[in-house]
Amino acid sequence: MSSHSVESYLAARTALISEERSIRRDFRELQFATEEELQADQIVRSIKLEEAKTVWAADHPDIPNVFPGMAYLSARNLITKTKIFELISKMPKGALLHSHLDAMVSASVVLKYALEEPAIHVKIPNRLTKASLASTPPAFRGLKPSEYSDEVCLTSNLYNPGTWVQIKRARENFSDQLGGPEGFDAWVIDSLTILPGEAYEKYDSMSKIWEKFQNTFNIIGGFTRFYPLKKKYFKEFLLSSIEDGISFVETRLVFFRGYLVDADGEESVGYSELLTAFRKIIQEVKDEMANQGRPDAFFGCRIIYTTLRFVSCEELDWYIDDCIKLKQEFPDLIAGFDLVGSENDLKPLIYYIEPLLRCKSRVEELGLDLPFIFHAGETFGDGSEADNNLYDAILLGTKRIGHGFSLIKHPKLIQMCKERGIALEVCPISNEILRLTSSVCNHPLASMINQDVPVALCSDDPSVFGNMGLSFDFFQVLMGSDLNGLLTLRMLARQSLEHSTLSNIEKEKALASWGKQWAIFVRSVVDGSIFA
Incomplete structure (x- = not known):
């Protein structure tokens, strides 16, 4: 008789799976979960299984290749109709650590604000027709009264391309053949967002x-550089972040001369x-939350000073000096420094090594808490300039890594991130739409979790991608793996606060506030009131 029995094989198999999964931080955290959290986790897993059949295995003739975690757009x-999304939309999500301020308010709201401003005007480079509408981008700007024109319509045969038209007038007089005022709205909103047909075809x-x-x-800058708006x-x-369960924000703002x-x-x-106005608004929002009896809902916001990867080294010296001055003036508001823009097309970090090293030395001499928080590895390259940014980001002492998509190819760098507590700001929907991966199911996030690399889940540019807040990103992560459950989401939410630029005392308070909200949320999942 062979000693290789089915029973012994199955026992060895179970032991191997258990040992391998124990490496995952979220699985190790099972030992710290309350009975109520374990109950809630099982409820969420049951809903996932049910919707795998009723939603994701159902026939949807108008949607290609349907599966959990599929292409987001x-x-x-479908996502917004699920019970899982309803549940996640009410979940306290901790901090949003990777976002770009000019892409954080839905295009429809931005347009509404713009229509309230008499100074804001619009122009186009050529006449609009049905054929040219989609390929003709609008440009916006706030004008001086002396620059106002008598033009009232963008779509008239008499319109002189390049002439500014007051935005409200342009909307009211938009050609009926192009949809009238509603057609104007759709045209502007489409120019500020990426549509499914654009992303996938x-x-x-x-x-x-x-x-x-x-x-x-380029287009929204005409709105967001207008101070009243x-x-x-x-x-x-x-406010919209708070309503999605985000209690602390670090957002990147591009500074110009x-x-x-x-x-x-x-x-x-x-x-x-x-920044003085921002500081006042942050306090206003805190006060509003306190007056509503929701002081735990909002813990604050900080700005990561950013400039673009095409500036010269001399220009970068100027921006670094400007950042240091603003940090000294607004120590509570400026969180760190970054360079942004396509890593695959623009300058790598090594190009800027001299000004960046000078920055490090100066920050240390001044005793400022002004870390680098670099974008790095937002590429599928391996050994490319964009991929090599990871080496420089880590050697320069980055506090976190924006995206870090290609980090999975670097065992030594993974080890260094774990040892130094360098968290990845992972943006799964952004990475999918910008063609780094075909779906969240193929995203390296699961590997990062499996290897115990700290991760903060982020939305990147939600007004462009339509993933406002963080609910959609949490949904995709939950659905993109059979192993991920409510405790995985708990870990990601908590890590976002742990790896923020808050001081240790501030983190303790923020984590305690988040913990209260989390306990209430878990209870509502268990007793079913979350769906009431």
Whole structure:
């Protein structure tokens, strides 16, 4: 008789699976879970299994290749109808650590704000027709009264391309053949977002989708560099984040040498004035939450000072000096420094090594808490310049890594991230739409969790991708793996606060506040009131 019995084989198999999964941090945390959390986790897993049949295995003739964790833009309408999404939308999510401020308020809200501002005008480079509408981007700007024109319509045969038209007038007089005012709204909103057909068909390469992506920022800049709108925009960003269960935010703001445009169309508002306004708005929102009896709902917001990867080394010296001055003036508001833009097309970190090393030395001499928080490895390259940014980010002492998509190929760097507590700001929906991966199921996030690399889940540019808040990203992560459950989401939410730039005392308070909200949430899952 052979000694290789089925029973002994199955016992060895069970032991191996258990040992391998014990490496995952979320599985190790099972020992710290309360009975109520374990109950809630099982409820969530049961709903996942049920919706795998009723939603994701059902026939959807208009949606190609349906499966849990599928391409986000194709799945979005299905996602919003699920019980899992309803549940996640009410979950306390901790901190949002990777976001770009100019892409944090939905395009429809931004347009609504713009229509309230008489100074904001729009122009186009050529006449609009049904054939040219989709390929003709609008440009926006706040003008001085002396620059106003008598033009009232973008779509008239008499319109002179390049002439500014007051935005409300342009909307009211938009051609009926192009949809009238509603057609104007759709045209503007589409220019600020990436649509499913664009992401999965029209822009069929990384360079093409990045061009569309960058164009959305070029267009919205006409709105967000208008100071009166910027203040409304910032408050809306904070309030909408809170409503999605986000209690602390670190957002990246691109700084320029110029000034923002004031209500009279003058370029007169400096960044010191802007940050003073931001600080006041943050306090207003805190006070509003306290007055509503929800003091735990919002713990604050900080700004990561960013500039673009195409500046020269001399220009970077200027921006670093500006960042240090603003850090000294707003120590509670400036969180760190970063360089942004396509890593595959623009300059690598090593190009800037001299000014970056000078920055490190100066920050240390001044005793400032001003870490680098670098984008790095937002690429599927292996040994490319963009991939090599990971080496420089870590050697330069980055506090966190934005994206870190290619980190999975670097065992030594993974080890260093674990030893140094360098968290990844992982943005799964962004990575999928910008063609780094075909779905969250193929995303290296699962490998990072399996190897115990700290991770903060982030949304990146939700107004462009339509993943407002963090609920959609949490949904995709939950559905993209059979192993991920409610305790995985708990771990990701808590790690986001643990790896924020808050001081240790502030972190303790934020984690305690989040813990209270989490306990209430778990109870509502167990007693079913979350679906009431």
